[in-house]
Amino acid sequence: MTASGTFSWGFEFAEHFDIEALGAIVTKGVTPRPRAGNPQPRTAETPLGMLNSIGLQNVGIERVIEEFAPRWAAWRVPVIVNLAPDRVEDFGTMARMLDGVPGIAALELNISCPNVDTGGMEIGQDPEAAAAATRAAVRNTDLPVIVKLTPNVTDPVPVAKACEEAGAAAICAINTVLGVAIDIERRRPVIPRGRAGLSGPAIKPIALRFVWDVAQAVRIPVIGCGGIRTGEDAVEFLMAGASAVQVGTATFANPRAPLDVLEGLKRWMESHGVQDVREIIGAALPKGEA
Numbered sequence: 001m002t003a004s005g006t007f008s009w010g011f012e013f014a015e016h017f018d019i020e021a022l023g024a025i026v027t028k029g030v031t032p033r034p035r036a037g038n039p040q041p042r043t044a045e046t047p048l049g050m051l052n053s054i055g056l057q058n059v060g061i062e063r064v065i066e067e068f069a070p071r072w073a074a075w076r077v078p079v080i081v082n083l084a085p086d087r088v089e090d091f092g093t094m095a096r097m098l099d100g101v102p103g104i105a106a107l108e109l110n111i112s113c114p115n116v117d118t119g120g121m122e123i124g125q126d127p128e129a130a131a132a133a134t135r136a137a138v139r140n141t142d143l144p145v146i147v148k149l150t151p152n153v154t155d156p157v158p159v160a161k162a163c164e165e166a167g168a169a170a171i172c173a174i175n176t177v178l179g180v181a182i183d184i185e186r187r188r189p190v191i192p193r194g195r196a197g198l199s200g201p202a203i204k205p206i207a208l209r210f211v212w213d214v215a216q217a218v219r220i221p222v223i224g225c226g227g228i229r230t231g232e233d234a235v236e237f238l239m240a241g242a243s244a245v246q247v248g249t250a251t252f253a254n255p256r257a258p259l260d261v262l263e264g265l266k267r268w269m270e271s272h273g274v275q276d277v278r279e280i281i282g283a284a285l286p287k288g289e290a
């Protein structure tokens with residue numbers, strides 16, 4: 001899959017490679033109304049990664065339904081819409097609006113954005129709020145509901161279990177890790193808000209730790225996300241208990257990265273005599289867990 005926020009709405013990429021070969025496309029976070037996003041600069045390169053503070057800039061749910069979904073309906077690849085309202089109850093309202101809309105295959109609840117003043121990561125740091133957001137969405141749609149966790153907690157298990165009990169179909173781990181970069185000439189943070197979200201290979205071991213912990217605690221599938229660039233990276237996540245992976249930041253340097261990861265995974269499987277990806281899901285977990 002593509003990771004939210006790194007593949008826009010998919011249209012530009014569709015002109016350059018066969019996006020229908022992917023498992024799914026995950027969209028940028030969508031909010032009830034259009035959002036202009038945070039002040040510039042919004043990104044900063046870091047060793048082995050990047051910081052972002054986009055602030056959920058997007059066109060709002062109405063344009064997604066009217067303009068984008070009809071185009072997605074023509075694609076033979078599932079499109080998962082990432083929902084990022086700032087109030088728990090709006091997860092329900094938005095899920096109802098998207099229920100039954102052709103072109104939308106599933107919802108991913110963004111309870112983990114670190115770059116907004118209300119909602120976002122605050123919801124994902126509190127098991128009760130995370131469960132309430134999940135319940136609100138699940139009660140208002142027949143679409144599968146995936147919940148994307150924040151790594152900005154000590155222990156992801158209480159949140160993951162609360163979302164599972166509230167009806168989530170899958171857990172995605174993880175969104176970005178809080179970080180700061182300083183412009184030493186101007187003596188101020190590079191990103192005007194100071195704190196921003198770190199992604200890329202720098203966070204891969206953190207993402208693997210979250211997948212590892214969550215996969216042993218829940219029965220629903222876990223989707224791994226964080227620093228995946230190669231087929232071998234994907235294998236690591238699968239062995240840590242993920243059933244699927246998302247590729248995000250790698251796409252900025254190489255727009256074909258999600259497809260390259262898929263092809264790399266297939267090559268690794270062939271060279272290791274693995275017929276079915278399910279043979280390696282959870283293979284590195286302590287025995288009896290998956």
Ligand code: SIN
Nearest residue numbers: 053054055056113115
């Ligand atoms: C952003 O729009 O600031 C990033 C979204 C996210 O991290 O969920």
